[in-house]
Amino acid sequence: MSLLWPEGKRRTPGALPPSLWQQVFEQEDIWTGELALQGARRTVAAVPIKDFEFWDVNAAAVVWQRTLHAPKTAPWPAWLPPLVALSWLLALSLALLRREMTHLAIASKATARALHRPVWPWSLLALIVWLTWAAFEWQAARDLAHAARQAHGELLAAARDYAVPIRLAPELRAELSHLFTVEAIVFWSLWLLAGLLFFATLAIVRNLSRPVHLKTALTGLGFILPSFLHLLIFSFIPIAFAFYISFHIWSILSPEKPFIGLDNYREVFASRDFWNSLKNTSLYVLHVPVGMAVSLMLALIMNRKNLPGLGLFRTLFYLPSITSFVAIAIVWQWIYNPEFGLLNYVLSKMQLGPYSWLNSPKTALLSLMLMAIWLQAGYQMVIYLAGLQNIPEYLYEAAKIDGANRWQLFWRITFPLLKPTTFFILVTSLIGSFQVFTQIYVMTEGGPLKSTDVVVYHIYKNAWDFLRMGYASAMSFVLFFIIMALTLLQFHFMRRREVW
Amino acid sequence: MVKRIQRTFSRRWPERFIALIGVALLLLAAFTMLAPFLWMVLTSFMDELEVFQFPPRLFPERWLWQNWREALTALPFARFFLNSLIMSLGITAGQLLFCSMAGYAFARIRFPFRNALFLAFLSFLMVPVIVLLIPRFLMVNFFGWIDTFWALIIPEMVSVWGIFLMRQFFLGLPRDLEDAARIDGASEWAIYWRIVLPLSKPALATLGVFAFVGSWQSFLWPLIATRSLYMRTMEVGIASFHTIYSDNWPLQMAAATAAVLPLVVLFFFAQRYFVRGIALSGMKG
Numbered sequence: 001m002s003l004l005w006p007e008g009k010r011r012t013p014g015a016l017p018p019s020l021w022q023q024v025f026e027q028e029d030i031w032t033g034e035l036a037l038q039g040a041r042r043t044v045a046a047v048p049i050k051d052f053e054f055w056d057v058n059a060a061a062v063v064w065q066r067t068l069h070a071p072k073t074a075p076w077p078a079w080l081p082p083l084v085a086l087s088w089l090l091a092l093s094l095a096l097l098r099r100e101m102t103h104l105a106i107a108s109k110a111t112a113r114a115l116h117r118p119v120w121p122w123s124l125l126a127l128i129v130w131l132t133w134a135a136f137e138w139q140a141a142r143d144l145a146h147a148a149r150q151a152h153g154e155l156l157a158a159a160r161d162y163a164v165p166i167r168l169a170p171e172l173r174a175e176l177s178h179l180f181t182v183e184a185i186v187f188w189s190l191w192l193l194a195g196l197l198f199f200a201t202l203a204i205v206r207n208l209s210r211p212v213h214l215k216t217a218l219t220g221l222g223f224i225l226p227s228f229l230h231l232l233i234f235s236f237i238p239i240a241f242a243f244y245i246s247f248h249i250w251s252i253l254s255p256e257k258p259f260i261g262l263d264n265y266r267e268v269f270a271s272r273d274f275w276n277s278l279k280n281t282s283l284y285v286l287h288v289p290v291g292m293a294v295s296l297m298l299a300l301i302m303n304r305k306n307l308p309g310l311g312l313f314r315t316l317f318y319l320p321s322i323t324s325f326v327a328i329a330i331v332w333q334w335i336y337n338p339e340f341g342l343l344n345y346v347l348s349k350m351q352l353g354p355y356s357w358l359n360s361p362k363t364a365l366l367s368l369m370l371m372a373i374w375l376q377a378g379y380q381m382v383i384y385l386a387g388l389q390n391i392p393e394y395l396y397e398a399a400k401i402d403g404a405n406r407w408q409l410f411w412r413i414t415f416p417l418l419k420p421t422t423f424f425i426l427v428t429s430l431i432g433s434f435q436v437f438t439q440i441y442v443m444t445e446g447g448p449l450k451s452t453d454v455v456v457y458h459i460y461k462n463a464w465d466f467l468r469m470g471y472a473s474a475m476s477f478v479l480f481f482i483i484m485a486l487t488l489l490q491f492h493f494m495r496r497r498e499v500w
Numbered sequence: 501m502v503k504r505i506q507r508t509f510s511r512r513w514p515e516r517f518i519a520l521i522g523v524a525l526l527l528l529a530a531f532t533m534l535a536p537f538l539w540m541v542l543t544s545f546m547d548e549l550e551v552f553q554f555p556p557r558l559f560p561e562r563w564l565w566q567n568w569r570e571a572l573t574a575l576p577f578a579r580f581f582l583n584s585l586i587m588s589l590g591i592t593a594g595q596l597l598f599c600s601m602a603g604y605a606f607a608r609i610r611f612p613f614r615n616a617l618f619l620a621f622l623s624f625l626m627v628p629v630i631v632l633l634i635p636r637f638l639m640v641n642f643f644g645w646i647d648t649f650w651a652l653i654i655p656e657m658v659s660v661w662g663i664f665l666m667r668q669f670f671l672g673l674p675r676d677l678e679d680a681a682r683i684d685g686a687s688e689w690a691i692y693w694r695i696v697l698p699l700s701k702p703a704l705a706t707l708g709v710f711a712f713v714g715s716w717q718s719f720l721w722p723l724i725a726t727r728s729l730y731m732r733t734m735e736v737g738i739a740s741f742h743t744i745y746s747d748n749w750p751l752q753m754a755a756a757t758a759a760v761l762p763l764v765v766l767f768f769f770a771q772r773y774f775v776r777g778i779a780l781s782g783m784k785g
Binding site for chain 1 (some may be wrong): 598621
């Protein structure tokens with residue numbers, strides 16, 4: 001990436017060949033072609049940089065690709081690995097289905113084992129091959145994304161004096177799309193479909209093998225019907241609709257909603273603001289473990305039989321999580337006031353501060369995290385208390401007879417037995433914190449300098465302030481996948497919760 | 501004898517000491533929890549300029565009750581309160597009926613695809629609100645419901661969490677009464693309506709309280725689904741008050757206190773249902 005300027009203009013790191021300059025000047029749009037630059041012919045894109053009124057072309061930025069370390073294309077056709085992987089999946093599902101059906105037919109174990117022939121060796125090989133290919137692609141795409149980001153940044157720096165529309169060179173955009181080829185999409189959809197079919201067949205086989213009492217069945221379905229219809233209309237269809245929207249340019253104001261394929265998703269992953277919001281959100285959720293440590297400590301102190309006023313304490317701690325979040329956000333904004341706020345006053349008594357809290361990009365997110373700990377401590381503590389009270393007393397007594405001290409009691413009995421509780425709190429709080437919105441909307445509006453711009457707020461902003469609902473939907477799906485992963489993790493661990 | 505005293509002493513005093521530290525920490529934490537609320541109430545009675553001084557005053561010089569009148573008449577807060585109440589009651593009623601019906605079917609009635617359907621229902625737990633926000637808004641807009649109570653209530657009338665909670669509770673109920681009724685020839689609906697529901701008042705109360713508080717606290721959807729000032733809910737109303745009176749902290753605190761108060765009152769009356777809800781939702785181990 002380098003910048004070239006026509007002679008006679010300001011800041012001239014290198015001269016643009018007159019012919020190219022002429023073309024860019026006349027075309028007033030991005031020009032792509034081959035050019036001899038720094039001793040080699042390269043495919044470049046020249047971006048015209050216009051003046052403040054978008055009238056005159058003042059300069060041009062030339063963008064080209066750096067040499068990449070990874071091969072740009074895989075040595076085999078793109079459709080091969082998905083095909084191999086798909087057949088592997090199919091074989092696996094068939095094998096599993098066969099096994100399930102054998103179980104249903106109450107066959108002997110020997111028959112089941114015979115039917116369940118290993119499909120592993122060659123399918124594993126296929127998986128490895130596919131993963132290698134994917135890794136190459138991923139590396140190439142990452143390098144390109146990096147180059148594109150750098151190009152973008154340098155353009156911005158160079159064009160500081162001009163109001164210019166900055167666009168990435170078309171080649172770079174095309175290269176970025178490697179992650180979202182048609183083959184990849186087809187592959188993943190087929191995978192999903194195969195999985196769904198598999199589970200559907202399984203369910204049908206299972207249910208049909210039992211006798212069905214028609215009237216009871218209809219009654220049961222009738223009881224479910226309102227909820228089913230509601231979920232269908234207000235949850236399932238909206239998800240499908242959001243998916244549809246995410247492939248379009250969608251604004252409520254304009255009647256035209258052109259289909260743009262995967263462009264929204266490409267833009268999401270290339271957007272600095274989105275990565276920034278994702279980074280902020282990831283930093284923000286780090287308050288969860290800290291808050292949990294605090295709540296666990298409080299719960300341990302409160303888990304005593306002879307504690308006076310236990311109910312009162314519990315009420316007090318639980319209070320913040322049931323009151324109005326907007327009101328609490330307003331109160332904390334006043335507490336965080338750098339000049340007249342309560343917090344700086346208390347800190348000044350301890351010879352600390354003053355800090356500017358919400359007004360500085362360095363501390364704004366931290367302030368929100370502190371407040372979140374305060375907000376959630378009670379809820380987490382009540383759950384911990386419930387978990388603590390389920391630990392049988394005899395375990396402690398036995399350990400005490402064996403001479404265990406407090407420290408050992410905690411680390412050897414309390415903490416391991418609280419593991420399911422801890423995991424439950426961790427995941428539910430993480431899911432909640434990934435979706436934080438109200439506090440941001442009321443207290444900081446994403447500022448200062450986008451330091452508290454979290455994902456949900458960013459999506460809201462794009463959908464309702466910039467009227468870019470397609471782009472916002474694409475972003476919301478990225479968040480969806482993060483939260484889905486967390487929830488699946490929770491289901492997985494909840495199922496195998498150990499019972500003592 | 502001496503040895504025994506020594507042992508008792510040495511075993512007792514760290515216990516006492518640790519307990520003392522614990523209580524001190526607890527008191528500190530309780531104070532930290534309470535302090536923002538206290539300061540909110542105290543500030544709401546102060547003069548507009550009185551708050552801008554350092555060190556801040558803890559108690560107002562004169563208790564200005566007119567702050568409250570001024571704050572609560574600046575925007576139609578009575579109307580906001582009514583809107584919130586109607587919305588929350590509507591959502592609560594819907595969730596109580598539909599969630600208990602579905603929960604009963606999932607817990608008691610045998611029908612094909614029961615477990616598959618239950619899993620499908622549960623899978624909606626992992627859908628973040630933000631994904632549904634845009635399409636729901638467009639749909640509600642298409643139905644012409646924007647700025648009506650339909651938009652506020654109907655999309656929230658069924659909660660998967662509520663179905664899960666009710667199912668867990670019904671699974672724990674003894675079957676004997678139902679079976680007796682079944683032998684007497686009662687229909688499933690009669691069993692559900694006459695026998696199961698009256699037995700499950702605690703679970704219904706828990707679900708009701710959670711649904712009420714949850715919908716009262718909801719912010720993003722009412723913000724989007726309503727447009728005119730007279731359809732705003734309490735939360736959205738307070739937020740817009742916050743933007744309008746951004747420099748007048750006493751008035752803001754008065755409005756904030758007014759928003760917190762109904763929920764606090766509700767909480768003090770319904771406290772045990774919150775605790776039970778936590779125990780019911782699968783955390784009992």
